[in-house]
Amino acid sequence: MKKRIYILIVCLFALSWSAAGQTKDKFVVVIDAGHGGEDPGAIANRQKEKDINLAVALKLGKKIRQNCSDARVIYTRSKDVFVTLKERANIANKAKADLFISIHTNAAGNTSANGTETYVFTPDRGQAENREIAKRENSVIYLEDDYSTSYQGYDPNSPESGIILDFVQDKYMEQSIHFASLVQEQFRVLAHRPDRSVRQANFLVLRQATMPRILVEVGYVTNPADAAYLAKDASRDKLAESIYKAFVSYKDETLRKRQSGHSTTVADNGTTAQASAGVVYKIQLMASKKKLTGKAPEFKGLSPVSYYEENNMYKYTYGESPRREDMLAELPKVKRLFKDAFIVAFKNGVKVK
Numbered sequence: 345m346k347k348r349i350y351i352l353i354v355c356l357f358a359l360s361w362s363a364a365g366q367t368k369d370k371f372v373v374v375i376d377a378g379h380g381g382e383d384p385g386a387i388a389n390r391q392k393e394k395d396i397n398l399a400v401a402l403k404l405g406k407k408i409r410q411n412c413s414d415a416r417v418i419y420t421r422s423k424d425v426f427v428t429l430k431e432r433a434n435i436a437n438k439a440k441a442d443l444f445i446s447i448h449t450n451a452a453g454n455t456s457a458n459g460t461e462t463y464v465f466t467p468d469r470g471q472a473e474n475r476e477i478a479k480r481e482n483s484v485i486y487l488e489d490d491y492s493t494s495y496q497g498y499d500p501n502s503p504e505s506g507i508i509l510d511f512v513q514d515k516y517m518e519q520s521i522h523f524a525s526l527v528q529e530q531f532r533v534l535a536h537r538p539d540r541s542v543r544q545a546n547f548l549v550l551r552q553a554t555m556p557r558i559l560v561e562v563g564y565v566t567n568p569a570d571a572a573y574l575a576k577d578a579s580r581d582k583l584a585e586s587i588y589k590a591f592v593s594y595k596d597e598t599l600r601k602r603q604s605g606h607s608t609t610v611a612d613n614g615t616t617a618q619a620s621a622g623v624v625y626k627i628q629l630m631a632s633k634k635k636l637t638g639k640a641p642e643f644k645g646l647s648p649v650s651y652y653e654e655n656n657m658y659k660y661t662y663g664e665s666p667r668r669e670d671m672l673a674e675l676p677k678v679k680r681l682f683k684d685a686f687i688v689a690f691k692n693g694v695k696v697k
C-alpha cells in the first residue's frame with residue numbers, strides 16, 4: 345500500500361514536471377503595484393501610497409525586462425487604475441506565474457515607525473501588529489459591491505475573520521520565506537533601509553495566489569523621514585534595484601533546480617511544509633565581530649548563509665525552513681564543518697527560545 349502511494353506520488357511529480365518543462369521556458373513574474381485609481385492606499389506627508397507603489401513596480405519591471413531574457417514580466421496594473429485584490433491574484437494564477445510580488449507602502453498611527461518589511465501569507469491571524477497592517481491593506485475590498493461573496497465571508501473588521509478561513513497547507517511557504525529574506529537583505533544592504541524583517545500576515549491578495557508570493561512594504565508614508573525618502577525618484581530606484589537583485593538570485597536558483605530536475609515546491613518525500621506560524625529554523629554556524637560577505641571562505645562553501653546581530657556580534661546561520669525537522673536533517677552535515685553548530689528559531693525575524 346505504501347509503495348503504491350509512493351509510485352503515485354512519483355508519477356504525479358514526473359507528470360507535472362514534464363508538463364511544466366514543455367509549456368514553460370521563461371520564468372514568469374507578476375508585479376503587483378498595490379492600490380490605484382479610486383483607492384489611493386495610505387496618504388500622509390503629501391504622499392499617496394498608490395503612486396509610490398506604481399513607480400517602484402514599473403522600475404522593477406523595467407530592470408527585469410532589460411536584463412533578464414529568461415524572464416517574463418506581467419503587471420497587474422501599469423497605470424493609475426483600480427484593480428480588485430481577487431483580480432490581481434487571478435492574473436498571476438492564469439499566467440501560471442513562478443513568483444508574485446506585491447508592492448505596498450506602510451502607514452502607522454505611531455509616526456516614528458519606519459523601515460521596510462516583507463510579508464509572506466499565513467492563513468491564521470498572525471501577530472497583533474502584523475494583523476493591523478493586513479486589516480488596513482485588505483480593507484480595500486469594501487470598494488467592491490460583492491466583497492462578502494468574492495472573499496468567502498472575509499470581513500477585515502471582524503476579529504474572527506482570520507480564523508474562519510479554511511486552513512490550506514501552503515506548499516509555497518518555504519520558497520516565499522526564502523525570497524522574502526533575499527528582498528529584506530537587499531533593502532538593508534543595498535538601499536540601507538531599516539530592516540523590520542520578514543513577517544507573516546493574512547493578506548487577501550496573497551491568499552488567493554497559488555505560487556511563491558510576497559508582499560513588500562517599502563517604507564512608512566506616515567514617518568516624515570521615510571516619506572521624504574520615498575518621494576525621491578532615486579530612492580524609488582534603489583528600492584526597485586533591491587527587489588531586482590533578490591529577484592535575480594531567486595530566479596536563477598529556481599531555473600537551475602528546474603533544469604536539474606529538482607523542485608522545492610514539494611519535499612521529495614511528498615509532504616508539504618508544515619509551518620508553525622511565523623517561525624523559521626536555521627542552523628547557527630559561528631559568531632564574529634566581523635561582517636562577512638556571503639562568499640567568505642569562513643563559511644566553508646555553505647550557502648545560503650545569513651546573519652543576525654546580538655551582543656555586538658554577527659551571528660551567522662545556514663539554511664532556513666519553517667520545519668525544524670528539515671534543519672535537524674541538515675545538522676550532521678553542517679556539524680562536520682562547524683562542530684558547535686546548533687539550531688536556532690526565529691519568530692517574525694526575531695530569535696526565540
Ligand SMILES: [Zn+2]
Nearest residue numbers: 378385448449
Ligand atoms: Zn497598501
